[in-house]
Amino acid sequence: MSPETKNCQNCKNDFIIESEDFLFYQKIKVPPPTFCPECRFFRRLIWRNERRLYHRNCALCSKKTISVYSPESIFNVYCVDCWKKDEWDPQTYALDVDFNKDFFTQFNELFKNVPRPAVGQNGKNINSEYANMIQDVKNVYLSYSVIWDSENIFYSNNISKSKDIYDTYLAQDSNIIYECIDSTKNYDCAFCDFSSNCVSSRFLINCRNCQDCIGCVNLRNKRFCILNEQYSKEEYEKKLKDLNLGNYETLVNFQKEFYKFNLKLPRQYGHILNSINSTGDNIFSSKNAKYCFSCAGVENVKYGFRCPGGLKDAMDVTHKGRGELIYEHATGGSDLGNNLFFTIYGMPALINSEYTDYCGSSADLFGCVGLKNKQYCILNKQYSKEKYFEMIEKIKKHMNDMPYVGKVGHIYKYGEFFPPEFSPFSYTESVLFDLMPKDKEFLTKFGIDYGEVEVKRYMPTIKAEELPIDIKDTKEDITEHIIQCSVSGKSYRILQSEFEFYKRMDLPLPRLHQDERYKKRLERLNPMKLWHRSCMCDKDKHGHAGKCTEEFETSYAPDRPEIVYCEGCYNKEVY
Numbered sequence: 415m416s417p418e419t420k421n422c423q424n425c426k427n428d429f430i431i432e433s434e435d436f437l438f439y440q441k442i443k444v445p446p447p448t449f450c451p452e453c454r455f456f457r458r459l460i461w462r463n464e465r466r467l468y469h470r471n472c473a474l475c476s477k478k479t480i481s482v483y484s485p486e487s488i489f490n491v492y493c494v495d496c497w498k499k500d501e502w503d504p505q506t507y508a509l510d511v512d513f514n515k516d517f518f519t520q521f522n523e524l525f526k527n528v529p530r531p532a533v534g535q536n537g538k539n540i541n542s543e544y545a546n547m548i549q550d551v552k553n554v555y556l557s558y559s560v561i562w563d564s565e566n567i568f569y570s571n572n573i574s575k576s577k578d579i580y581d582t583y584l585a586q587d588s589n590i591i592y593e594c595i596d597s598t599k600n601y602d603c604a605f606c607d608f609s610s611n612c613v614s615s616r617f618l619i620n621c622r623n624c625q626d627c628i629g630c631v632n633l634r635n636k637r638f639c640i641l642n643e644q645y646s647k648e649e650y651e652k653k654l655k656d657l658n659l660g661n662y663e664t665l666v667n668f669q670k671e672f673y674k675f676n677l678k679l680p681r682q683y684g685h686i687l688n689s690i691n692s693t694g695d696n697i698f699s700s701k702n703a704k705y706c707f708s709c710a711g712v713e714n715v716k717y718g719f720r721c722p723g724g725l726k727d728a729m730d731v732t733h734k735g736r737g738e739l740i741y742e743h744a745t746g747g748s749d750l751g752n753n754l755f756f757t758i759y760g761m762p763a764l765i766n767s768e769y770t771d772y773c774g775s776s777a778d779l780f781g782c783v784g785l786k787n788k789q790y791c792i793l794n795k796q797y798s799k800e801k802y803f804e805m806i807e808k809i810k811k812h813m814n815d816m817p818y819v820g821k822v823g824h825i826y827k828y829g830e831f832f833p834p835e836f837s838p839f840s841y842t843e844s845v846l847f848d849l850m851p852k853d854k855e856f857l858t859k860f861g862i863d864y865g866e867v868e869v870k871r872y873m874p875t876i877k878a879e880e881l882p883i884d885i886k887d888t889k890e891d892i893t894e895h896i897i898q899c900s901v902s903g904k905s906y907r908i909l910q911s912e913f914e915f916y917k918r919m920d921l922p923l924p925r926l927h928q929d930e931r932y933k934k935r936l937e938r939l940n941p942m943k944l945w946h947r948s949c950m951c952d953k954d955k956h957g958h959a960g961k962c963t964e965e966f967e968t969s970y971a972p973d974r975p976e977i978v979y980c981e982g983c984y985n986k987e988v989y
Contacts, residue, residue: 422450423824424860435716438729442741444755445829451705451717451730453860454742455942458732459846460834460862461758462745464546464558464571465932466843472496473529480543481532482839489838490529497531504528504784508795517809518818518826521769521781522836524793528783530772530838534746536762547733547746555909556928559720559733568912569928572708574722580915581928583935584696584708586722592919593931595938596685596696596708604919605669607938608685608696616659617672620681620988626650628657629672631679632988641675660885662922680951680977682984683968694718695940695969707942707969719942724750730831734760742831756831761786769832780806822861833861840865848936872905874898878925885922888913892923899927940969947972951983958983 415436419428429450439446447454463482470485471478472493479493492502507527509520535542537550545554545567552565560573567573572584576597579585585597594603598610606618613625620632626647627639638650645653659665685696692703698710706715711723717730724736731743737751747760754760754767761774773785780792780802790802797805813828820826820833841847841857842865854864878900882888893913896905904927908916916923924931947970949962956962964980979987 418446420446420448420450422453423448424453425450435729438716438727438741442739442753442755444741445827447730448825448830452943454730454831455717455719455732456846456850456852456860457831457834458730458742458744459850460837460839460841460844461832462547462733462845463839463843464845465848465929466839467533467544467546470532472532474502479532482534482546482843483530483532487838488526490527491532492529494531494533494535497529502529504786505788505791505794505796507783508791509793510795511792511805511809513808513812513816516816516818517781517813518833518836520793521783521832524781525771525783525836528772528794530784534759536746536749561722561735566911568909569931571932572720572722578915580912581924581931581935583932583939586710590919592915592921593935595935598687598698602919604921610687617668619676620685628654628659629668629675631676634988641672642679658884660920660922662881662883662925665922677975677977680979680984680987681970682981683947683949683966683970683978686981693944693967695942705944744831758832778802780809820861822859824861835861835863837862842867848932849942872896874905881923881925883922885916885920888917888923899930900925901930902927904929941971942969943971944969945971947978949980949983950977951979951987953983953987956983956986 415433417433418431420431421428427450431446467480468484470481473490474492474496477493481491483489483491507524509524512520534547539548540552542548542551542554545557547559548554549561550563551560554560554567557567557570559571560567562574564573565577568580570579570582573579574586576585576588578590580592582591582594584595585591588597588600590602591597591600592604595607600612602614603612604616606615609618609621611623612618612621615624615627617629621630623635624633625637627636629641630639633639638645638647640653686692687698689697689700692700694706696708697703697706700709701713703709703712704716706718709718709721712718712721712725714727715725719732721731721734725734726738728740731740733745734740734743734747736749739753741755743757743760745759749762751760752765754764756769758771761772763775764773765777767779769781770779771783773779773782775786776788778790779785782791782794785791790797790799792805810828818826821835826833840863857864874896876895877898893908893910896907898905906927908923944967947968949964951962962983966980968978970976970978
């Protein structure tokens, strides 16, 4: 089948459905989308609230709990323990299919009635009450999307198989990490971005297998380097002592110097490591990953984001771990799932299901919410196997004959994900607010509620500007203070374990509230968007006469200041 150009229902821009896309849609027996890839991505992100947490009471046991749903939310919210118990039955909310009403409206009625867990927590989690989207972790605080035996994680996002992590975005198999982005198998590192297998280093970008290095870019298998210059062990230790990075003022000054230095050195067009035939950014050990971001160990995946390992044959997937044949998946579900289409929150061991939310250990569900250990259910109602498949065909035809018309006029037939106006979260509560900022005009045209940004203020006892400049001069009673952020005016505290961590790493106390620190980290990330560009290399020694003619898709926009190379020129430069 030849590629086709379509016009997006929402943004009205043309987009191309490639031949291989059609083959995937035919394989899973769904029609091609009527929204462009970017608008489909926005639509999924609005369904995930990671960082906006509220206090409210469990609707079953009345215990005070932390929730992603505000107290004013219309939803019945159970604490995680109550939601997992068998004391309530989601099938008591079951609906008969009404062929006089569109199916999306009927799903929304069920969706609003079935109780929801206060936060996303799967597996066994210890001492992690103030955390969301976690699985099998210990001692996690104000951190989100943390999975697989991670421990002692604070103010961080997208962490797996790691320990002692503070203020970090994306880390796997790493220990003792501070203010890093995309840390893989690193140990005792701070301010290190897109680096792997590095030890006892500070301020690195795109380094591999380095130890005892500071302010370095593109180094491989080096030790005792500062700003890419080689030193002896004795010289390095003296320089490190003179730098005194435990002093806030010298740390900030070195950070500025390092930023100017790193712009002089080339970048590879994408942070893509050990991967074949892949485009996007932050991709590791993957094959045929197209337009993917923050993905590892995936194969034949297109338009994926935050897929940490084991995903295969999938398209339009965000926040999903292991699984095969997955399409239009919004959030949750790090464990195996197969043949899943149009999933809001995916629970473990769900297969052969469509249009579900918070369903797990089940098979053959359609339009269901909150079911566990069930099969052959529609709108939470039980059917026989024969009746189930008979009804599914009738419902899909009905969805096409009587589509849902969104509040801004978008048409939702079978094959489209849920309308954004059904989401329990406003724009300011969702990860869309953090990752893909949009103006109110765009949101209104998409039918997304803007919401409000809540600012909790507490009476500070000290301003950030009054904190000791050097960690060596900081007394333990700092943990008793309420600190006022130097930028936002928000209040924050230094936990005892946090204070000990800064002393251990010889780093000054942060002057910003954790939300502001998070914003600063996001500024160091490239946008989740690709531009077609040419290699900027003009060095004859790299095997080409004059300027390199290689072209690629990159997340570095043409107006960015970085020097961007193709993979071949970059490798010749750094190896």
